[in-house]
Amino acid sequence: MTQTDLAAFLAHSVELESEARERYLELADAMRAHHNTEVADFFMRMAHESGLHLEEVAQIAAENALPDLKPWEFDWPGEESPETASYEAIHYRLSLRQAIQLALENELAAQAFYASFAQSSADATTAELAAQFAHEESQHAAQLSVMLKELPPDDAHHREDDDDPHMPE
Amino acid sequence: MNDVITFKAKDYKSGVKPIWCPGCGHFSVFNAVTKAMAGLGMNKDDTVLVSGIGCSSRLPAYVDSYGFHGVHGRGLAIAQGLKVARPELTVIAMGGDGDGFSIGGNHFMHACRRNVDITYVVMDNEVYGMTKGQASPTTPMDWDHSKLTPHGPGVRPFKPAALALAAGAPWIARAYSGNPNQMAHLLAQAIEFPGFSFLHVLSQCITFCPQQTDWKAIVNERQDAALEDEDEAARLFLHEDGFQTGLLYQRQRPTWPPEAAPPNDPDLTGGFRL
């Protein structure tokens, strides 16, 4: 992707926000099915926030003809879009603190992605939009940091299970 | 298949909520299946997902296409029969390493040999997840976390790609649940390949094998083109560490049956002629 291409930038932004929303919804449902209600509620809240950002980005994108990229044709810095929680980081016994930490990392990754466009794009509109999106992500990150500070530390036993799936070590 | 992308991946989700453990690699395969279908613009009404039994085999219920949740180890038999009877359909068989290499091992070898034009996805987590963590044919010899094999299974694990090659599979690729976009691309190629395409997916079982999160650091993407030479592929599959992803081997050969019945032929027996 050329970093000056507004249409390509918007296509990536829409995909980034919609993948983040889909993954949070999926995680919320999975956590609820496994009775981790507080983390399920938190992921649902994140899905809602990603949905709001998606609406905003989609509205801007609607004024442009976006390239029809196949899901594997997006050019992400890692394996998946930056705001998407990777499956390796998830566990049914995730604590609320760990879930917020994960979401914070996602917001920071999205911020870095948008900021790289803001810095490198030769196209003024793209750079301006990218800076705006990066700023919004940094605000989300700041909110999550506050939530983390207000939470008590994790109970050391939060990962214990009465019916542990493993042999005792 | 349409030329224009009309659907997004989420449009191929059935709305049935997966009950897999959060963090299960099978979520990623689900993600890749819907992305491949969207990327190819696949018609839901012409697509059938067939599975056996296991956590992995639940996947067809979550996709908005036709599906058949079959009998343990028998997904391939059902899928091949369906494709022979209805060659105009896109048929994707799927399941776990227990389903495909233990109870269904014989079907696997003969499906590779027969070369019916279907795709087979094995979600390999080196364990029987659904029945609470027993050793499977791909479990490492010394994996001692199961109460049934407290000192490890003590037998050599299968090499699925080597087995597939020896049995005659013309298309062999490997994907990893940590990279659903690469997996979606491989799956799209598998679906488009005219013949039996075997996609071996390293799909972590976060609950019974949490150590599999370490795969992220070991998995490496193949940079070279797929091998076409069987001897070279045999050397690769026998000696590799099993963590190389990408399209590994591809060599087209005639599919079975030799003369497929024309689509919608009311005489179903035509497709079974030898």
Ligand SMILES: Cc1ncc(C[n+]2csc(CCOP(=O)(O)OP(=O)(O)O)c2C)c(N)n1
């Ligand atoms: C005929 C028969 N034998 C045994 C079982 C019990 N069984 C259910 S799922 C399963 C193994 C599943 O393991 P795998 O295919 O690797 O899938 P995973 O659950 O790990 O995704 C077994 C042995 C069964 N359902 N039917």
Ligand code: SF4
């Ligand atoms: S037991 Fe393992 S394979 Fe089954 S859903 Fe849970 S993580 Fe996935």
